[in-house]
Amino acid sequence: xxxxxxxxxxxxxxxxxxxxxxxxxxxxxxxxxxxxxxxxxxxxxxxxxxxxxxxxxxxxxxxxxxxxxxxxxxxxxxxxxxxxxxxxxxxxxxxxxxxxxxxxxxxxxxxxxxxxxxxxxxxxxxxxxxxxxxxxxxxxxxxxxxxxxxxxxxxxxxxxxxxxxxxxxxxxxxxxxxxxxxxxxxxxxxxxxxxxxxxxxxxxxxxxxxxxxxxxxxxxxxxxxxxxxxxxxxxxxxxxxxxxxxxxxxxxxxxxxxxxxxxxxxxxxxxxxxxxxxxxxxxxxxxxxxxxxxxxxxxxxxxxxxxxxxxxxxxxxxxxxxxxxxxxxxxxxxxxxxxxxxxxxxxxxxxxxxxxxxxxxxxxxxxxxxxxxxxxxxxxxxxxxxxxxxxxxxxxxxxxxxxxxxxxxxxxxxxxxxxxxxxxxxxxxxxxxxxxxxxxxxxxxxxxxxxxxxxxxxxxxxxxxxxxxxxxxxxxxxxxxxxxxxxxxxxxxxxxxxxxxxxxxxxxxxxxxxxxxxxxxxxxxxxxxxxxxxxxxxxxxxxxxxxxxxxxxxxxxxxxxxxxxxxxxxxxxxxxxxxxxxxxxxxxxxxxxxxxxxxxxxxxxxxx
Numbered sequence: 001x002x003x004x005x006x007x008x009x010x011x012x013x014x015x016x017x018x019x020x021x022x023x024x025x026x027x028x029x030x031x032x033x034x035x036x037x038x039x040x041x042x043x044x045x046x047x048x049x050x051x052x053x054x055x056x057x058x059x060x061x062x063x064x065x066x067x068x069x070x071x072x073x074x075x076x077x078x079x080x081x082x083x084x085x086x087x088x089x090x091x092x093x094x095x096x097x098x099x100x101x102x103x104x105x106x107x108x109x110x111x112x113x114x115x116x117x118x119x120x121x122x123x124x125x126x127x128x129x130x131x132x133x134x135x136x137x138x139x140x141x142x143x144x145x146x147x148x149x150x151x152x153x154x155x156x157x158x159x160x161x162x163x164x165x166x167x168x169x170x171x172x173x174x175x176x177x178x179x180x181x182x183x184x185x186x187x188x189x190x191x192x193x194x195x196x197x198x199x200x201x202x203x204x205x206x207x208x209x210x211x212x213x214x215x216x217x218x219x220x221x222x223x224x225x226x227x228x229x230x231x232x233x234x235x236x237x238x239x240x241x242x243x244x245x246x247x248x249x250x251x252x253x254x255x256x257x258x259x260x261x262x263x264x265x266x267x268x269x270x271x272x273x274x275x276x277x278x279x280x281x282x283x284x285x286x287x288x289x290x291x292x293x294x295x296x297x298x299x300x301x302x303x304x305x306x307x308x309x310x311x312x313x314x315x316x317x318x319x320x321x322x323x324x325x326x327x328x329x330x331x332x333x334x335x336x337x338x339x340x341x342x343x344x345x346x347x348x349x350x351x352x353x354x355x356x357x358x359x360x361x362x363x364x365x366x367x368x369x370x371x372x373x374x375x376x377x378x379x380x381x382x383x384x385x386x387x388x389x390x391x392x393x394x395x396x397x398x399x400x401x402x403x404x405x406x407x408x409x410x411x412x413x414x415x416x417x418x419x420x421x422x423x424x425x426x427x428x429x430x431x432x433x434x435x436x437x438x439x440x441x442x443x444x445x446x447x448x449x450x451x452x453x454x455x456x457x458x459x460x461x462x463x464x465x466x467x468x469x470x471x472x473x474x475x476x477x478x479x480x481x482x483x484x485x486x487x488x489x490x491x492x493x494x495x496x497x498x499x500x501x502x503x504x505x506x507x508x509x510x511x512x513x514x515x516x517x518x519x520x521x522x523x524x525x526x527x528x529x530x531x532x533x534x535x536x537x538x539x540x541x542x543x544x545x546x547x548x549x550x551x552x553x554x555x556x557x558x559x560x561x562x563x564x565x566x567x568x569x570x571x572x573x574x575x576x577x578x579x580x581x582x583x584x585x586x587x588x589x590x591x592x593x594x595x596x597x598x599x600x601x602x603x604x605x606x607x608x
Contacts, residue, residue: 003091004302010087011309012299014245016292017284018080019312021249022048023319025073028257030323035525037070037260038327039349044074045320047081049313054081058144061432073256076248078144085146086153093119117161120154127151135202138368139434142201149201152209159216171221178218178226184211239282246289247281254280334575335529342578346591348521351583365396366418368430370439373450379406379413387604388451389415390423391462393587394512398462398600401593405600414454416447422463423448424492424546429470429479436472436479448496452503458607459500460560464512464586465545486546493550501556508558508603511545513588514538514566520574520582530575537567560603565595 022045029041047056057078097115131148134141142148159166170177188208192200218226231237240247251274258273259265265273292298298305331349333341363374378399379387389395389402395417406413420430421440430437451459471485471492472478480488493509500507514537523533542548542563551557566572566581566588574581580589 002302003095004306006091007088008298008302008305010084011305012293012295013289014080014084015309015312017246017249017289018077019049019316020284020288021253022074022316025253025257026316026320026323028253029073030327032257032261034522035327035331035349036519036522039324040070041073042320042324042327044072044077046317048074048077049316049320051077051081051084054078054085054144054146054149058141061140061144071256073253076252082144082146082149083153086150090153090157093123113161113164117158120158120161123154124151124158127154131205132202135199137433137435139200140432152205155209155213156216159213163220166217167220170217171224174218174221174224175226177214178228181211181213181215181218182228184208184214243278243281243285246284247277250280250284251277331525332528334524335531336575336577337530337534337573338577339531342575344524344575344580345578346580346583346589348524348580348583351521351580351589364415364417365399366421366443368419368433368439370418370443373416373446376414376416377412378403378415380410381412383410383412385410385604385607386412386414386454386456387458387460387607388454388456389413389417389460389462390447390451391417391460391510392421392423392464393417393419394464394510395460395462397587397593398510398596400590401596402460402600404594404597405604408597409601409604411604414451414456416443416450417462418443418447422469422489422492423461423496424463424489425495426471426485426489426492427474429472431468431470444496448499452500452505455503456505458506458508458604460508460510460603461496461547462510462512463547465515465541465547467515467541490546490550493546494553497550497554497557501554504556506556506558506607507551507554508560508607509547509551510560510562511542511547511551512586513562514542514572516572516574516582516585519585521580521584524574524580530573533574534571537563537570537572539570560599562596562599565592565599 026042026045029038029045033041044053044056047053053074054077057072057075094116097119098112101112101115127147127149128151131142131151134145134148184207188211192204192208218228232241254273254277255270258276259270262269262273292308298308328349331347334344334348336342336344361376363372364376387402387406389399395415396419399415399417403413403415405411418440420428420432420437421443422428423444425444428437428440429435430440468482469485469489470482471480471488473480473488497507497509514535517535518533520533524530527533542561548559551559563572566576576592579592581592583589
């Protein structure tokens, strides 16, 4: 058994075709996609080149500040990443099992297959248990992460290790196993729709995985035919089997980029794109896959194949980096809100990344995970007047301007904020990670208790208005619809505000600000005219915000609106002068947020 031989075969089998598709995708993205989508796709090319796309997607899709407006044309490369990480590590585990078998053979004559089977079974159990557990706290990590997926591959390894023993025992059940596998797959397609994606993988992955195992078992005994044999033996089916890897690589970039370019893509366009994918798969299989896999030169020495693979990996990554640099150098100037050509600050290409870098403040500003609350004191020290800021990521958006206002007015200032965590006393469904957001409940309770203990003169509650917010019925544990969630959210705001006012603490609510119906930065980068990216202010929506309604009902609470900085005469701008207003559809840039300082100063001075 040679590890280098094994890895060199994997390199010849996988890398030439994947590198070709990655470089083609990079070129297509550079030519056809909008700037933001282009840049994210080029980043995906780099991660996919190194077979690490699954970790990249696990991190970005669990990231509150990730660009989730566009689907990556390379999203399907996550599974290739899991597979290749498995094939890199698994031979080492097999080798370790071989060492154990050799050392124990004099005392315990057990075959290598047995040790490999035991190792496979152990990995399968541990990985599956982890998958079920991590699904409850981080669905993207459960879906894309290698540790939570390797149980499915190790189940296949377990079957491979037991092939001689299994073949003689399951052959007579081949038809039954084929039927179970087929029906299992069919049922999975019907049941595992997009609406249930938040519960996958975990227990929901058991049926399709066992269905695959049943089909493998059904085909172990070549002397026995099943009802699927005539279909699988047909030349067309076998051609698709031969080209399946190339088809897998091509289909998603073609459908996603082609679907965007030819939008709206009806069934005729989509069918045409499928045909293009099949044609490219056939060409790639014949002229790229097969020559590389069967090359006598590459097969002569393992290092030739490995060297070829590393070269193509580097070439794919360098291609993406080159297109990225060209894109970033071509930004230039934009037309602002009054028709002037200006250099926008901060740079629209970098605004989101710069904002995200400073979102987390240890013990004060949290992402999705909780931590120990710290003192988090800003503004003036040892002042007789004290203000506390609580809220979600919009509260983090105003932390700096409120801190500056507190310093100017001589107020002591504390802040505890958390991404996607409304101050309203509700249990949220967190859409990004597709979980019940219990971390928010814990954080809210701790931060409110900490605030009451501080005995501030004023509490500022900030939270965006999410038209798609869903919460749980705490009595039944049922996830409510958006419509049924609305009154629960309003009651939650009433409860939170009342907790402070009962302790004679005045409350000011900032119910967010105008929410863009599109990504302003993407629009700006493509159209380059801020006037064409402006949108209409929805005053009715703003006035009906639950936080605002609840505050208006309480005589010890007030409302501070900041929309006037963004919207004039019913029109909301994405650039003011030379300043970028938004870095996504909800959050404003740090530079623009400084315009809120005067509002907060007036709020504090009127509270004294």
